Amino acid sequence: MTPLISxxxxxxxxxxxxxxxxxxxxxxxxxxxxKPFNKDIVIGVLLYGISTLLFIPALKLGELSVLYPFVAxxxxxxxxxxxxxxxxxxxxxxxxxxxLIIIGVSFIGFGS
Amino acid sequence: MExxxxxxxxxxxxxxxASFGQLFYKLGVDKLEFNLSMLTNYTLILGILLYIxxxxxxIIALKYGELSAVYPIYATNYIWVSLLSLYILKEMxxxxxxxxxxFIVIGVGLLGVSKR
Numbered sequence: 001m002t003p004l005i006s007x008x009x010x011x012x013x014x015x016x017x018x019x020x021x022x023x024x025x026x027x028x029x030x031x032x033x034x035k036p037f038n039k040d041i042v043i044g045v046l047l048y049g050i051s052t053l054l055f056i057p058a059l060k061l062g063e064l065s066v067l068y069p070f071v072a073x074x075x076x077x078x079x080x081x082x083x084x085x086x087x088x089x090x091x092x093x094x095x096x097x098x099x100l101i102i103i104g105v106s107f108i109g110f111g112s
Numbered sequence: 113m114e115x116x117x118x119x120x121x122x123x124x125x126x127x128x129x130a131s132f133g134q135l136f137y138k139l140g141v142d143k144l145e146f147n148l149s150m151l152t153n154y155t156l157i158l159g160i161l162l163y164i165x166x167x168x169x170x171i172i173a174l175k176y177g178e179l180s181a182v183y184p185i186y187a188t189n190y191i192w193v194s195l196l197s198l199y200i201l202k203e204m205x206x207x208x209x210x211x212x213x214x215f216i217v218i219g220v221g222l223l224g225v226s227k228r
Contacts, residue, residue: 021183024192028174041171082180093226094180097219101187104215108190111208 002062009061011069013054018077020047020084068109072102119177126169131192135185135200154187164189181223189213 020043027040059067075098082088140156173182182202191213 018183020183021179024171025179025182027173028171029172031175036168036171038188045167056157078183079180079202082178082183086179088178090180091226093222094184097223098184100219100222101184104212104217104219105187105190107208107212107215108194109212111210111212 002066006058006062006067007070009054009058010067010075013051013058015077016047016054016072017051018074018081020044020049020051021078022081023047024084032040064112066108068112069102069106071109072105075102107108116177116181117171119175119182120185122169122173123182124188126166126173127189127192128188129162129166129169130189131196133159133166134189134193135159135196136162138201143175181226184223185220188220190216 023044025044027038027042027044031041041090046086055071079090079094079095083090134166137159140153140159143152143155143198170182194205194209194213198205
């Protein structure tokens with residue numbers, strides 16, 4: 001049995017992780033080995049850390065076959081966030097690729 | 113765009129580090145005891161170090177590539193983790209997992225050869 005709370009936590013964690021990735025992308029512009037820390041990178045890493053801390057216990061609470069597809073919702077967040085905040089173009093190819101990856105991740109979950 | 117190929121290469125390199133990091137982290141956690149031996153749990157430390165290196169490489173990859181392309185390519189990590197689990201941890205694979213890996217390979221490959 002997979003408790004509903006674990007699904008909810010996974011969905012939230014996936015969303016937070018995607019926002020973290022967004023900030024890291026913004027901060028990567030000014031990232032250099034000599035000066036690795038800037039505001040966006042720090043916020044991004046923090047958000048990503050929070051999502052990881054949420055993921056690990058939540059994945060233990062439930063079955064991966066149910067939870068992995070919800071982990072994959074992070075990819076959907078990324079599409080929406082990069083279109084809205086980074087003005088990246090979301091081509092049909094990208095959508096198909098991401099759909100395939102979501103299916104793949106879900107199958108890996110079913111097999112776990 | 114040339115810079116895009118650099119981004120893809122760097123992402124895949126990052127996933128390689130991340131997957132080994134995950135392996136050593138898992139092996140290290142299995143050996144973990146909550147006493148001073150924690151500080152010399154080199155396996156765990158190595159795992160964390162590999163994760164950090166993976167993160168730095170990913171940030172550099174994002175300098176050159178779009179987030180909506182780079183982030184999905186990170187799914188390559190699942191492929192490495194599956195292979196590592198199979199060959200090093202001797203965990204069982206099954207048809208579902210192989211099918212999942214196949215879908216990810218196709219999805220990542222499609223993203224890799226697309227124009228943007």
